Amino acid sequence: MKNILLPTDFSDNSWNAIVYALNFYKDANCNFYLLHVSKLSTVVTNDYPYVPAQGIIEDVYIKPTKKQLRAVLKKISENFPKNKKHNFYTLTDYNFFIESLREHLEEKKVDVIVMGTKGASGLSKLIIGSNTGDVITKVKCTTLVVPENAKFIKIEEIAFPTDFSLSNDLQILQPIAEILEENNASLRVLNISKKSLGLNIDQQKNKELLEDYFYNHKHSFHFLTNKKVEDAIQCFVESRDIDMIAMVAKNLNYFQQILFHTKVEEISYHTDVPFLVLHE
Known part of the structure; x- marks a missing residue:
């Protein structure tokens, strides 16, 4: 059984990566983990960073994210025939993206990360989006990068x-x-x-x-x-x-x-x- 991590920011690029992954692993027994990492807005008050309370995090970040992930699962079921070899799980987190990824890689024993990326047009710094760039240079896991x-x-x-x-x-x-x-x-x-x-x-x-x-x-x-x-x-x-x-x-x-x-x-x-x- 392969464990595949699918980080998503709910963009067209990340949906394209999900579509590619489901086709690429069509004949393999897989657990697919859809992961969204929310970036907390840290407010600085009196020179001290203020991180929202757990209840606020749950209402403002976690619940909406879970709803969006359920919508992605629904979209998958509408666009792909049921595949008995595939299991789907959703993961939500609020943390630094790379740290969160590393934690889930270890916890879920991930074999491959499949990520979407934005293309080259007009970019003068990174050809691939900074999150994807960080993953393939800083996270030691086989990564399949799927361009737009x-x-x-x-x-x-x-x-x-x-x-x-x-x-x-x-x-x-x-x-x-x-x-x-x-x-x-x-x-x-x-x-x-x-x-x-x-x-x-x-x-x-x-x-x-x-x-x-x-x-x-x-x-x-x-x-x-x-x-x-x-x-x-x-x-x-x-x-x-x-x-x-x-x-x-x-x-x-x-x-x-x-x-x-x-x-x-x-x-x-x-x-x-x-x-x-x-x-x-």
Whole structure:
């Protein structure tokens, strides 16, 4: 039984992520936990922060949130046929978002977080919304990031950008192997370098480790030279019809360039293609 956490702020983006998750895990036995975290308005009086009393919190934050979560469950039942493999639970909290997430991850033994995100148009700071950005950098849990325009289609092609600086623990790649197995999909391991230098000894060794790990799955290696990693990925995603991009969060060099940068013009892979972010 998989435990899937679905954080929601009741926006169209978070609904899109829920729709994607229910389709993606259609054939899996799952517990889905819909979580909304309310941000308490702290009022400063006489230089001391004032936090509302428990009764006020219950009336102003918790009760309305529970009502909205019930409305989401109703919307799910209206839009999806009943799936005996799926159980749904609602969670409400008022806390700092990341702290709340960490508590529920541990308590519910969550396997995957599925989150929606707002796309790239006109943003000059974060390509993905700050909550999602915080989750994938600060919370050590496999996270599937579903951009605003991503629509579920059967996964056939997964891109895996890497600079081949892997840790010894290849178990981190297990979620990719599962998706390849369940969908009979192909993995495209992608290395992008600014200059055409070839791989050093360690990188070559790690490439061979990847070859061994994915031996039973369809996979291939691709090497591109481009000064801008995000441009190279964009070309690759378009030319190969990539359905998902998988990344290891520890691979910070690539990770930062692909997901966080200051490029203002829209990069369509940010708004169309889901990201699977893996943590050690």
